[in-house]
Each structure stands twice: as C-alpha cells, then as structure tokens.
Amino acid sequence: MIAASSERVWDALVDREALVRWLPPGGMTARFERFDPRPGGSYRLVLTYADPSGAPGKATxxxxxxxxxxxxxxxxxxxxxxxxxxxxxxxxxxxMTMTWALTPVDAGTRVDIVAEDVPDGISAEDHATGLASSLANLAAYVERPA
Incomplete structure (x- = not known):
C-alpha cells in the first residue's frame, strides 16, 4: 500500500528519472544506458553496488x-x-517476467509485483528483500510533497 494516487505511482513506474531514484535496492545506484518506455520498447539498466564485497555483481x-x-x-x-x-x-x-500492477484504493494505491521464472542464481530471500527495498523507495518517492 502506497499513500499516493495511482496516477502518481504510475508516473514513477514509467519515468526514466524517477526509476533511477527509487528502483535500485538499498546499497545500489542505477543508471540507464537506454530507455524507451512503450510496448515493444526496452531499456538497459546498470545497477552498481556501493559495497560489492558482500554481493558480487552478475555482470562485473x-x-x-x-x-x-x-x-x-x-x-x-x-x-x-x-x-x-x-x-x-x-x-x-x-x-524473468516482472509484472507491476496498480489498484486504486481508499488509502492510495496497492502495488502488486509478480516475478516469474526468476533465475536459479537469485535466492527467493534475496529477491524478496530487494523488491521490498525498491517498494519502500517507491513509496518514499511518491509520498513526498510534489
């Protein structure tokens, strides 16, 4: 549950600058190499660990x-x-298929995330922790005054 309108949450899901600010889980930063938010479009995102000693990256x-x-x-x-x-x-x-779904509710917006076919190298616990961190970041981002 996020205490913001579904319009505001939606905008944060498809805006390049918003995503860079809220999507990286705690301990990471992000930058896009490309970003084309439309059906059939794509993006490449680089997530960098502040301290890679505890979680070596997959790409570097x-x-x-x-x-x-x-x-x-x-x-x-x-x-x-x-x-x-x-x-x-x-x-x-x-x-992996990720579905982010929004449902307007009285208190704001319900955000549901479904992750299917998560690679074996990503533990369920680590994935859940990362998604929870991103959701908390999203809430903080959209709940702040405009």
Missing amino acids: ADSDVVDVRFVDIVPGVRVVQAVDFVSDDPAFAGT
Whole structure:
C-alpha cells in the first residue's frame, strides 16, 4: 500500500528519472544506458553496488546489468517486463517476467509485483528483500510533497 494516487505511482513506474531514484535496492545506484518506455520498447539498466564485497555483481565485480523489454503497458494499470541479466554465469540465464500492477484504493494505491521464472542464481530471500527495498523507495518517492 502506497499513500499516493495511482496516477502518481504510475508516473514513477514509467519515468526514466524517477526509476533511477527509487528502483535500485538499498546499497545500489542505477543508471540507464537506454530507455524507451512503450510496448515493444526496452531499456538497459546498470545497477552498481556501493559495497560489492558482500554481493558480487552478475555482470562485473560491482554491478548487475539488466536488459528489459516492455511486453505490455496498460497506462495506470500495469507494466509487464521481460528481464534478462547480463552474466556469463548460467545460474542467471533465462528471462524473468516482472509484472507491476496498480489498484486504486481508499488509502492510495496497492502495488502488486509478480516475478516469474526468476533465475536459479537469485535466492527467493534475496529477491524478496530487494523488491521490498525498491517498494519502500517507491513509496518514499511518491509520498513526498510534489
């Protein structure tokens, strides 16, 4: 549950500058190499660890790189993304599907995330922790005064 309108949350899901600010989990920063937010569009995101000693990156010693395709975008309702990690490690191979769905509620917006086909190299606990961190960042980002 996020105490902000679904319009404000939606804007944060599809805006390049907003995503760079809230999407990286705690202990990481992000930058886009490209960004085209439309059905059939894509982006490449580089996530860099502040301290890579505890979580070596998948693409380099200190970073994760993801290639993402927008599979479906229903404005104000959901974003479906096909996510591929750039890695030589076969444990991170395959395409993960991420669906971010918004539902307006009295208190603001309910945000549901479904991750399917998560690569074996990503533990369920680590993935849940990362998503919870990103959701907390999203809430802080959209709940602040405009």
